Structures are given as C-alpha cells and as structure tokens.
Amino acid sequence: MTTRIDRRMADLKAEGRPALVTYFMGGDPDYDTSLSIMKALPKAGSDIIELGMPFSDPMADGPAIQAAGLRALKAGQTLKKTLQMASDFRKDDDATPIVLMGYYNPIYIYGVEKFLADAKASGIDGLIVVDLPPEMDGELCIPALKAGINFIRLATPTTDDKRLPKVLENTSGFVYYVSMLGITGSALPDTSKVAGAVARIKGHTDLPICVGFGVKTAEQARAIGASADGVVVGTAIVNAVANVLGPKGEKTADPAEAVATLVSGLAQGVRSARLAQAV
Amino acid sequence: MNSPVAPNSFRTGPDTEGMFGIFGGRFVAETLMPLILDLEEHWKVARTDPAFKAELDHLNTHYTGRPSPLYFAERLTEHLGGAKIYFKRDELNHTGSHKINNCLGQILLARRMGKTRIIAETGAGQHGVATATVCARFGLPCVVYMGATDVERQAPNVFRMKLLGAEVIPVSSGHGTLKDAMNEALRDWVTNVEDTYYLIGTAAGPHPYPELVREFQSVIGKELRDQMMAAEGRLPDLLVAAVGGGSNAIGLFHPFLDDASVKIVGVEAGGKGLDGEEHCASLTAGAPGVLHGNRTYLLQNEDGQIKDGHSISAGLDYPGIGPEHSWLKETNRVEYVPIMDDEALEAFQLLTRLEGIIPALEPAHALAEVVKRAPKMGQDQIIVMNLCGRGDKDIFTVGKILGMGL
Numbered sequence: 001m002t003t004r005i006d007r008r009m010a011d012l013k014a015e016g017r018p019a020l021v022t023y024f025m026g027g028d029p030d031y032d033t034s035l036s037i038m039k040a041l042p043k044a045g046s047d048i049i050e051l052g053m054p055f056s057d058p059m060a061d062g063p064a065i066q067a068a069g070l071r072a073l074k075a076g077q078t079l080k081k082t083l084q085m086a087s088d089f090r091k092d093d094d095a096t097p098i099v100l101m102g103y104y105n106p107i108y109i110y111g112v113e114k115f116l117a118d119a120k121a122s123g124i125d126g127l128i129v130v131d132l133p134p135e136m137d138g139e140l141c142i143p144a145l146k147a148g149i150n151f152i153r154l155a156t157p158t159t160d161d162k163r164l165p166k167v168l169e170n171t172s173g174f175v176y177y178v179s180m181l182g183i184t185g186s187a188l189p190d191t192s193k194v195a196g197a198v199a200r201i202k203g204h205t206d207l208p209i210c211v212g213f214g215v216k217t218a219e220q221a222r223a224i225g226a227s228a229d230g231v232v233v234g235t236a237i238v239n240a241v242a243n244v245l246g247p248k249g250e251k252t253a254d255p256a257e258a259v260a261t262l263v264s265g266l267a268q269g270v271r272s273a274r275l276a277q278a279v
Numbered sequence: 280m281n282s283p284v285a286p287n288s289f290r291t292g293p294d295t296e297g298m299f300g301i302f303g304g305r306f307v308a309e310t311l312m313p314l315i316l317d318l319e320e321h322w323k324v325a326r327t328d329p330a331f332k333a334e335l336d337h338l339n340t341h342y343t344g345r346p347s348p349l350y351f352a353e354r355l356t357e358h359l360g361g362a363k364i365y366f367k368r369d370e371l372n373h374t375g376s377h378k379i380n381n382c383l384g385q386i387l388l389a390r391r392m393g394k395t396r397i398i399a400e401t402g403a404g405q406h407g408v409a410t411a412t413v414c415a416r417f418g419l420p421c422v423v424y425m426g427a428t429d430v431e432r433q434a435p436n437v438f439r440m441k442l443l444g445a446e447v448i449p450v451s452s453g454h455g456t457l458k459d460a461m462n463e464a465l466r467d468w469v470t471n472v473e474d475t476y477y478l479i480g481t482a483a484g485p486h487p488y489p490e491l492v493r494e495f496q497s498v499i500g501k502e503l504r505d506q507m508m509a510a511e512g513r514l515p516d517l518l519v520a521a522v523g524g525g526s527n528a529i530g531l532f533h534p535f536l537d538d539a540s541v542k543i544v545g546v547e548a549g550g551k552g553l554d555g556e557e558h559c560a561s562l563t564a565g566a567p568g569v570l571h572g573n574r575t576y577l578l579q580n581e582d583g584q585i586k587d588g589h590s591i592s593a594g595l596d597y598p599g600i601g602p603e604h605s606w607l608k609e610t611n612r613v614e615y616v617p618i619m620d621d622e623a624l625e626a627f628q629l630l631t632r633l634e635g636i637i638p639a640l641e642p643a644h645a646l647a648e649v650v651k652r653a654p655k656m657g658q659d660q661i662i663v664m665n666l667c668g669r670g671d672k673d674i675f676t677v678g679k680i681l682g683m684g685l
Contacts, residue, residue, distance in 0.1 A: 056584040059465045078582040109583030131306045156310040182470040
C-alpha cells in the first residue's frame with residue numbers, strides 16, 4: 001500500500017530536501033477560520049498537514065496546545081467535525097497528506113471501525129495517537145494499517161536501541177522523533193544532538209524520520225532539516241493563531257494570514273537546509 | 280453488552296498486559312513507556328523479596344501504627360437497630376488516612392529504582408500529605424500538584440505539606456481539581472522522566488500502578504480478616520467503602536473477593552444528584568473510556584471529552600475510577616452505589632455525635648450507605664466499613680455549609 005504520505009516523502013527525497021510538517025488545532029478558534037488556516041498551509045509551503053483533534057485532557061501538551069484545544073472545544077469542535085474539515089479540505093487538494101493527531105479516547109468513543117472507515121472516506125492518510133504505545137497496538141494501530149491508513153509512532157530520547165525495534169515494528173509513513181523529554185512547546189535542545197538521534201534511528205529503519213517538539217523558527221527548521229527527513233512545527237503555529245485573538249477570543253487580524261506568514265518563513269528554512277549542509 | 284461469565288477467581292488480575300478484562304492497560308506516551316516497564320521489573324522483584332516485605336512491615340508497624348484497630352461502633356449499631364457495625368480505623372494511621380500505606384510501599388520502590396525526586400497529585404490533600412511525609416522521612420525532594428480549587432478548600436493540608444518540605448503547585452486548568460492535577464503531574468513526569476518517580480495516590484493509572492497500589496493497600500483487608508476472626512469467629516456479611524479513585528476500597532475488598540458469602544459495596548460521590556452534571560459517579564453514570572493511562576469508567580460526553588465532576592469531598596472529585604473497580608462492576612462482584620452530598624454531610628454529623636469520631640467526608644459517604652443498609656439487616660449480621668480518613672481537614676468545609684463561622 002502507498003499513501004499520500006509515502007508518495008510525498010518519495011518526491012521530496014528525489015528533490016533532495018526535507019519535508020515541512022505543520023500541526024494546527026482543528027476547530028481553533030472556530031470551524032471556518034480553522035478550515036481557512038488548513039487551506040493556507042500548503043500554499044505557504046507545508047508538505048504534510050497534522051490536523052489536531054482537540055481533547056479535554058491533553059497530557060503530553062504544553063499550555064499553548066492545551067489552550068488551543070479548549071478554544072476549539074468551546075467553539076463546538078468534535079471528532080466528527082474534524083473529519084468533516086478534512087473532507088472539506090480534500091475538495092480542492094487531493095495531494096497534501098493529512099495526519100490526524102491527538103489522543104485515543106475520542107476515537108474509542110466514536111468506535112474504532114467506524115472511525116477508520118470515516119477517516120479513510122475523509123481523505124485521512126495517517127494517525128498519530130499520543131497515548132497508544134506499541135503495547136496497545138491491537139487497539140487502533142493494527143486495524144488502521146489494515147484499513148490502509150499509516151500509523152505514525154513517536155520515538156523519544158527514552159526509546160533506547162533495545163526498545164526501538166518494538167516501536168518501529170508497526171510504524172508506517174514516517175517516524176516522528178520527539179527531540180526532547182517533555183511536553184509540546186518547550187525549549188528545543190541542542191540541534192546537534194538531534195542529528196545523532198536521527199542517525200541512531202536510521203540504523204533501525206528505512207522510514208523517513210521527522211523531528212519535532214520545540215521547533216519555532218526558520219533557523220531551527222533549517223538546522224534540524226540538515227539531518228532529518230522532515231521538520232514538525234506545531235506550537236509556533238498554534239501561537240500564531242492565539243496571537244491574533246483578543247481577550248474574548250475575537251479576531252484582531254486574520255489567523256490564516258498570520259499562520260501563512262510564519263509557515264512561509266519555516267518553508268524557506270527547510271528548503272535551505274541541505275544547501276546549508278552542502279556549503 | 281452480554282453479562283460476562285463469572286471467573287473462577289476474582290483475585291488473579293491483572294494479566295501480563297495489565298488488563299482486568301477490557302479495563303486497565305498502558306495508555307501512555309512513548310516517553311513514559313520505558314520507565315513504566317522498568318517500574319514493572321522492579322515491582323516484580325520487590326514483591327517477592329523478603330527484605331522488601333520486612334522493611335515495609337517494619338515501617339507499617341512502627342511508623343504508621345499498624346495494624347489499625349477494628350472497632351465495634353456500639354452506639355451507632357444501637358441507634359440504627361440492625362446489623363452490628365464495625366469500623367476498620369485507618370483514620371488512626373500516621374498522617375490521618377489510608378494513603379500512607381501506599382506511599383511507604385512506593386517510596387521504597389522509588390529508592391530501589393534509584394530515583395531522586397518524587398512527584399504526586401492530590402485531591403483532598405491526604406495523598407499529598409502522605410507523600411510529603413514519606414519524602415521527609417527518606418530525605419527526597421517532593422513536588423505535589425493540586426487543583427487550585429482544592430488548594431483553596433483544603434487549606435490545612437496545603438499548610439501541612441509545606442511544613443513537611445514539599446512544594447505545592449496549584450493547577451488552574453480545567454476545574455482545578457484532581458483530574459487537572461493528575462494531567463500536570465504527568466506532564467512533569469514526561470519532562471523529568473530520568474530522575475523522577477511519580478507516586479500515584481490511587482489504584483489507577485497505567486499498569487503496574489493499579490496492581491501495586493492495591494497490593495500496598497491490601498494490608499487493610501488482610502488485617503481485617505484476622506481481626507474479624509478474633510472478634511466474631513467468622514467473616515463479615517457486608518463490606519462498605521468509599522470510592523474516588525478507589526484505593527482504600529480495593530485494599531479492603533481484595534482479600535475478600537473470593538468469599539462468596541461476603542457482600543461488597545463501593546460508594547461513589549453522587550454530588551448534587553445524578554440527573555445533572557454535578558456528581559462524580561463514574562461507575563453509576565459514566566461509560567468506559569481511556570484517560571490517565573488506563574481504560575476504565577469515566578464521566579464523559581458523547582464526543583469522548585472528559586467532564587469535570589463535583590463532590591463535596593475533594594477526595595472523591597475525580598471523573599474516573601481504578602480499572603479493577605470497573606471490572607468488578609462488570610462482573611457483578613461488587614455493587615456500586617451513589618451517595619449525595621447532603622447524605623454524606625448528615626452521616627458526618629451522626630458519627631461525630633454518636634461515636635466521638637470525626638470522619639473525613641470521603642468515608643462519610645460510605646457511612647451514609649451503612650446508615651441505609653444496617654436497619655434492614657438482622658442483628659446477627661455484621662457490616663465492616665473502612666473509616667479511611669479523619670475529618671480534621673474537612674471541618675472548615677463542613678463549618679461553612681452548616682453556617683458555623685470558624
């Protein structure tokens with residue numbers, strides 16, 4: 001099986017540059033604005049979209065993504081609407097891969113079989129579910145793979161060489177390397193350590209390795225893109241939305257435009273990553 | 280759902296994957312997985328190590344003051360005019376509740392694992408106080424996450440934790456109660472996984488926590504068996520305990536699960552009634568879902584978003600429940616019932632006046648159920664209730680509701 005993720009990664013490999021993977025929170029600050037943000041992402045240079053599914057108790061997320069999820073839930077976002085958002089996006093874009101990212105409970109309550117069928121029909125290519133480690137593969141990972149949806153696993157600094165094979169076993173699409181111990185949006189550690197970690201994981205798999213958690217600037221994206229196959233940016237994008245919201249949640253500027261400006265800069269960063277390396 | 284066939288034993292769980300039927304498991308971020316596997320390895324070794332048992336037994340005896348007495352509540356029994364009522368008096372433990380039983384066991388595990396920093400979540404503050412106590416005793420730094428609402432309504436316990444040298448971090452996300460404190464503790468753990476031990480206060484969370492907390496709390500039920508045989512020469516007819524996360528209850532229940540003659544009842548916080556949103560009766564009014572590392576009954580909406588519960592008792596104010604309780608409910612071994620805020624408050628006052636014992640609001644819920652059941656039972660029958668905490672921490676809350684200025 002090949003998915004849009006596999007095709008996009010192969011194309012970028014041929015092009016000789018890393019992917020820019022952008023996360024945003026579905027439904028933040030409201031459905032229509034969020035859809036306009038999603039549509040703006042590929043135009044600004046995003047190669048893969050991570051569509052955040054809001055959850056009331058996001059245990060691996062920092063304050064920025066916690067707040068974004070609460071804004072989305074308050075505006076009435078549900079898993080059903082998040083899938084609808086992917087469908088709406090697919091009306092004009094059938095190439096950009098969409099990865100749903102979030103926590104398991106809303107999927108479990110929706111019903112795994114129904115969720116996978118609806119996700120597939122909505123044009124979803126992959127899933128990142130933070131609280132489903134390989135020990136829980138029977139829950140969603142194996143059914144997703146059977147349904148033709150990539151299951152993208154997180155590897156972390158605590159995933160040692162002994163554990164890596166287990167983490168990689170049913171992973172497909174790409175591996176998401178969490179570059180630090182901690183929650184989303186914390187400070188990025190030394191980028192030189194990232195290169196070593198990417199090399200270590202590459203010793204175990206041929207899958208592309210995307211690196212995230214803490215990437216905020218074009219310069220960081222460039223530095224990480226020198227060794228990684230993709231750079232994931234999330235909190236910075238969510239903050240770009242939050243920054244144009246007033247104290248009562250009213251829009252003080254166009255969130256989609258704010259996100260596009262940020263993402264264009266990040267896209268330049270990843271596009272110069274290998275050039276910088278070559279120099 | 281078909282009603283499952285009763286198992287041969289109710290005491291063999293969890294399985295090697297940490298499951299009690301469909302409940303339990305290890306639903307955590309990858310960062311935590313290696314640590315949880317490491318904890319499981321250390322736990323497997325410790326639980327069969329005579330030296331570990333000897334050290335824990337010694338602390339239980341000389342530090343906590345175990346065994347806790349089994350007390351025949353003569354005047355309450357007379358007042359209700361039915362079954363004989365006994366209390367297992369875990370409120371007399373050092374620190375004032377059953378929480379110390381678990382904290383001593385886990386701090387010994389943390390030391391074996393070479394961890395140098397302890398974190399915990401707390402609702403009523405009883406677990407926070409017990410954790411701060413064992414950290415002081417073993418000289419380890421301690422950080423306690425506590426919902427901002429709870430910090431306010433449990434001020435005496437906040438002060439106690441600070442006196443014991445713990446750092447108390449108020450958590451204002453959500454409703455600022457136990458669920459939010461647990462989220463924040465998990466975030467700390469993910470960030471400081473290398474040196475930090477997360478000392479979970481209830482029989483919930485990812486495997487092996489539900490099992491090891493149960494084992495440390497089972498000292499309650501094991502002592503009771505011996506004490507009951509000595510007092511009455513037979514097992515009790517009914518066990519009653521309050522369930523928030525459910526650690527005192529599972530500690531009382533577990534040694535009796537295979538004794539078919541012993542009826543077992545868990546009491547949830549019915550808050551202001553199950554019709555509205557203001558309750559914490561996850562088993563009675565919730566549905567299975569996944570939160571805080573395990574699958575269990577949760578208060579949630581149709582989109583799988585977790586609701587904030589309500590209870591007059593901060594210790595029962597949690598929208599989930601330990602996974603073993605979910606399984607005991609589904610297998611019909613244990614009956615779970617709600618008790619409302621006002622019923623608990625009435626029981627609180629009744630016990631204070633009749634027996635000279637001020638109970639915590641958590642066991643006051645269990646007591647309210649005893650008050651309902653005892654008169655319907657024969658005078659030759661025996662009820663044992665776990666009096667799992669003392670009410671000193673609650674006098675301000677109760678005083679406010681009763682309009683007595685303090």
